[in-house]
Amino acid sequence: xxxxxxSDIFARxxxxxxxxxxxxxxxxxxxxxxxxxxxxxxxxxYEGQAGHSAYILCSGWACSYKRxxxxxxxxxxxxxxxxxxxxxxxxxxxxxxxFEALTEIEVMKIRTDRxxxxxxxxxxxxxxxxxxxxxxxxxxxxxxxxxxxxxAMQRTVHLLLELWTRARLVGLGNADGFExxxxxxxxxxxxxxxxxxxxxxxxxxxxxxxxxxxxxHVHFQDQERLSEIAGFDFGYLQR
Amino acid sequence: xxxxxxSDIFARxxxxxxxxxxxxxxxxxxxxxxxxxxxxxxxxxYEGQAGHSAYILCSGWACSYKRxxxxxxxxxxxxxxxxxxxxxxxxxxxxxxxFEALTEIEVMKIRTDRxxxxxxxxxxxxxxxxxxxxxxxxxxxxxxxxxxxxxAMQRTVHLLLELWTRARLVGLGNADGFExxxxxxxxxxxxxxxxxxxxxxxxxxxxxxxxxxxxxHVHFQDQERLSEIAGFDFGYLQR
DNA sequence: CGCGCTCTTGACTAGGGTCAAGTGCAGTGG
DNA sequence: CCACTGCACTTGACCCTAGTCAAGAGCGCG
Numbered sequence: 017x018x019x020x021x022x023s024d025i026f027a028r029x030x031x032x033x034x035x036x037x038x039x040x041x042x043x044x045x046x047x048x049x050x051x052x053x054x055x056x057x058x059x060x061x062y063e064g065q066a067g068h069s070a071y072i073l074c075s076g077w078a079c080s081y082k083r084x085x086x087x088x089x090x091x092x093x094x095x096x097x098x099x100x101x102x103x104x105x106x107x108x109x110x111x112x113x114x115f116e117a118l119t120e121i122e123v124m125k126i127r128t129d130r131x132x133x134x135x136x137x138x139x140x141x142x143x144x145x146x147x148x149x150x151x152x153x154x155x156x157x158x159x160x161x162x163x164x165x166x167x168a169m170q171r172t173v174h175l176l177l178e179l180w181t182r183a184r185l186v187g188l189g190n191a192d193g194f195e196x197x198x199x200x201x202x203x204x205x206x207x208x209x210x211x212x213x214x215x216x217x218x219x220x221x222x223x224x225x226x227x228x229x230x231x232x233h234v235h236f237q238d239q240e241r242l243s244e245i246a247g248f249d250f251g252y253l254q255r
Numbered sequence: 256x257x258x259x260x261x262s263d264i265f266a267r268x269x270x271x272x273x274x275x276x277x278x279x280x281x282x283x284x285x286x287x288x289x290x291x292x293x294x295x296x297x298x299x300x301y302e303g304q305a306g307h308s309a310y311i312l313c314s315g316w317a318c319s320y321k322r323x324x325x326x327x328x329x330x331x332x333x334x335x336x337x338x339x340x341x342x343x344x345x346x347x348x349x350x351x352x353x354f355e356a357l358t359e360i361e362v363m364k365i366r367t368d369r370x371x372x373x374x375x376x377x378x379x380x381x382x383x384x385x386x387x388x389x390x391x392x393x394x395x396x397x398x399x400x401x402x403x404x405x406x407a408m409q410r411t412v413h414l415l416l417e418l419w420t421r422a423r424l425v426g427l428g429n430a431d432g433f434e435x436x437x438x439x440x441x442x443x444x445x446x447x448x449x450x451x452x453x454x455x456x457x458x459x460x461x462x463x464x465x466x467x468x469x470x471x472h473v474h475f476q477d478q479e480r481l482s483e484i485a486g487f488d489f490g491y492l493q494r
Numbered sequence: 495c496g497c498g499c500t501c502t503t504g505a506c507t508a509g510g511g512t513c514a515a516g517t518g519c520a521g522t523g524g
Numbered sequence: 525c526c527a528c529t530g531c532a533c534t535t536g537a538c539c540c541t542a543g544t545c546a547a548g549a550g551c552g553c554g
Contacts, residue, residue, distance in 0.1 A: 082400050085486050090400045107382065107389040112396060112491050132378065139371065143346065150346040156395055157351060161321050161329045163402050164447030168542070199500065208403030213542055215502060247324050252351050407510070438532065452510055454534060 025186055026072045029098040030144040032185060043138035049125030054117045061102045061115040068111050069125050071101040076121030077197055080113040081205065091206035093155065094118075094179065094198070098186040100126070103149060119197045154252040163208045166247070171207050172217050174246035176227065176234055181253050193235040264425055265311045268337040269383040271424060282377035288364030293356045300341045300354040307350050308364050310340040315360030316436055319352040320444065330445035332394065333357075333418065333437070337425040339365070342388060358436045393491040402447045405486070410446050411456045413485035415466065415473055420492050432474040 027044065030036055036044070051074065054060060061068045063082065073095050080101070081091045092113055095101060105111045106128055135142040155178070162171045179196065183189035200218070204211040221227050226242055228235045236242060266283065269275055275283070290313065293299060300307045302321065312334050319340070320330045331352055334340060344350045345367055374381040394417070401410045418435065422428035439457070443450040460466050465481055467474045475481060 082396065084400065084404045086404075088404050090403050092396055092399060104389050104392045107385045108393060108491070109493075110490075112393045132381070136375075142371070146346045150343050153343045153392065153395075154347060154351045156392075156399065157321065157331055160331060160395065160399055160402070161323065163399070164329050165323045165325075165327055201500075210543060211501085212503090212544085216542090219502080251349075252347070254348075440532080449511060450533085451512085451535090455510090458534080 025074060025098040029148070029186055030141075033144045033147045034140060036140075036144070037138075040138040040141055043134045043141055046137075047127045047130045047134050049127050051122060051124045054121050054123060056117050056119050056121075059114055059116050060123060061105075061111050061113070063112065063114045064110050066110045068102055068106070070103040070106050070128055071115075071123040071125055073097055073099050073101055074122040074124055076117060076119040078115060078117050078121055079202065079206070080115045082113055089205050090208070091202065093152065093159070094202075094206055096179070096183060096186065096188065100148060100152075104152070118202060151253065158252060159206075168207075168209055168213055168217050169220065170246050171209070172203075172214065173221070173227070173242050174248055175203065175207055176229070176236075177242060177246055177248045178253070180234065180236065181250055185253070192237075192239075193233060195232060196229065196234045197232050264313060264337040268387070268425055269380075272383040272386045273379060275379075275383070276377075279377040279380055282373045282380055285376075286366045286369045286373050288366050290361060290363045293360050293362060295356050295358050295360075298353055298355050299362060300344075300350050300352070302351065302353045303349050305349045307341055307345070309342040309345050309367055310362040310364055312336055312338050312340055313361040313363055315356060315358040317354060317356050317360055318441065318445070319354045321352055328444050329447070330441065332391065332398070333441075333445055335418075335422060335425065335427065339387060339391075343391070357441060390492065397491060398445075407446075407448055407452055407456050408459065409485050410448070411442075411453065412460070412466070412481050413487055414442065414446055415468070415475075416481060416485055416487045417492065419473065419475065420489055424492070431476075431478075432472060434471060435468065435473045436471050 027036065027041060030044070049069070060071060060078065075097050078095045078099075078101060079091050080093055080095070081089050083089050095115075101115045101123065102111060102113075103126075105113065131145075135145075158174075158178070162174050166174060176196075180189055180194050183194040188194055200214050201211040204214040207214065218229050221229075226236075226238050226245075228237065242248075266275065266280060269283070288308070295315075299310060299317065314336050316336075317334045317338075317340060318330050319332055319334070320328050322328050334354075340354045340362065341350065341352075342365075344352065370384075374384075397413075397417070401413050405413060415435075419428055419433050422433040427433055439453050440450040443453040446453065457468050460468075465475075465477050465484075467476065481487075
């Protein structure tokens with residue numbers, strides 16, 4: 017593919033919606049802002065922040081979360097390279113979520129003020145971005161359904177299968193697993209359960225020979241059964 | 256306010272984002288599609304439907320839900336007059352949710368093909384629509400957090416306060432309650448709990464003199480304490 | 495060497511689900 | 525006018541999933 021200054025990984029992702037023409041890639045270039053390196057555990061956007069920007073995550077993993085009064089953290093989504101941070105709250109008076117780096121990350125600011133011009137120049141770009149936003153939305157729906165309707169094991173498997181699928185779409189991971197730099201407590205907060213219980217579930221999965229999550233790597237051993245357990249449907253992630 | 260052919264209630268809602276000029280209202284007119292009356296319990300958009308439209312809900316209440324393999328229904332959001340149905344899935348290959356009328360409703364089809372033109376003519380309209388979409392998004396985040404982090408009573412109160420606030424924004428409801436044509440089983444499915452347990456919670460609320468939900472009407476008796484219980488923050492619903 | 499992570503495991507508890515039965519309408523038909 | 529049916533709502537008794545509390549293991553780091 018074309019070497020793009022933007023962020024290869026982001027261009028690659030939009031490409032998976034529809035192959036972008038050189039003109040469209042050029043339009044994409046115009047929204048490019050400065051790149052920044054951010055170390056793990058630092059915030060990129062914080063809840064309540066007014067007038068924040070949106071960012072493309074170029075490398076590393078991040079998450080968005082909300083903290084309740086009692087201090088518990090609720091992770092809304094986990095982002096990996098190619099994902100957009102904060103796009104859906106730029107229109108709100110202030111950010112409704114905190115975005116935090118889970119590993120060392122590199123982000124690129126999006127010139128949201130130039131986005132409309134870019135859309136005029138390359139309308140299909142608007143389609144591609146909207147598709148990304150809709151996909152994020154579908155993911156959130158899936159998480160909501162997960163938490164209400166699936167038990168701890170189904171939820172766990174569902175999330176790991178989703179992360180794997182997403183990772184492969186941006187060229188991370190392979191046919192039987194992916195590098196997953198998330199601690200159990202992060203995964204637990206994303207699943208709405210305690211790290212202790214997640215740990216029990218992971219042990220069961222390991223002992224049943226279904227999957228192994230260890231040392232920052234997830235290895236799927238019986239993909240057939242896992243998809244069955246989770247009721248996982250790849251549809252909402254693909255074009 | 257100006258009498259608009261579009262849907263007074265929708266114009267009024269966008270107005271609460273920023274007062275629309277006559278030119279902007281005129282642009283809004285161009286996306287107008289046919290109106291339809293739909294009886295209660297009928298589907299407007301079904302999961303898996305390809306190439307569906309988006310609609311403005313002009314009157315009545317609706318909801319979007321997803322059904323799991325075991326038949327349980329999970330309501331993602333409840334829509335009232337002025338809300339948009341299916342906007343966020345028009346970009347997906349097929350709808351990821353089913354939209355169903357909860358009462359008799361009237362909907363107006365949105366000519367999504369003309370939406371981009373309308374945005375060119377009146378850019379602030381794009382802002383207003385995006386704001387609505389972001390607000391829906393923030394609501395979904397709030398539900399996700401609710402279900403993970405709040406217990407049955409907090410969740411229940413939170414949802415009822417949210418519905419009340421939204422109802423008042425479009426001119427329904429008053430200072431101490433609102434007409435709520437939802438059955439307990441619908442509310443329960445939206446809260447991720449059983450109708451039986453919701454019923455118990457409602458009884459406790461009634462006996463504690465906090466709120467009464469009966470005969471399609473919600474009456475708040477102690478708004479101060481209810482907001483406290485739910486940890487309710489109106490912020491995400493307002494401009 | 496000891497501090498502070500994340501991960502692991504066990505024992506106990508409770509919130510909310512399940513099952514079951516019953517109440518109180520509104521609508522229908524005799 | 526009154527049975528009969530169906531649906532939404534109520535309430536009780538019981539149970540199970542996942543949370544809480546507590547303790548310990550393994551490991552990187554100053």
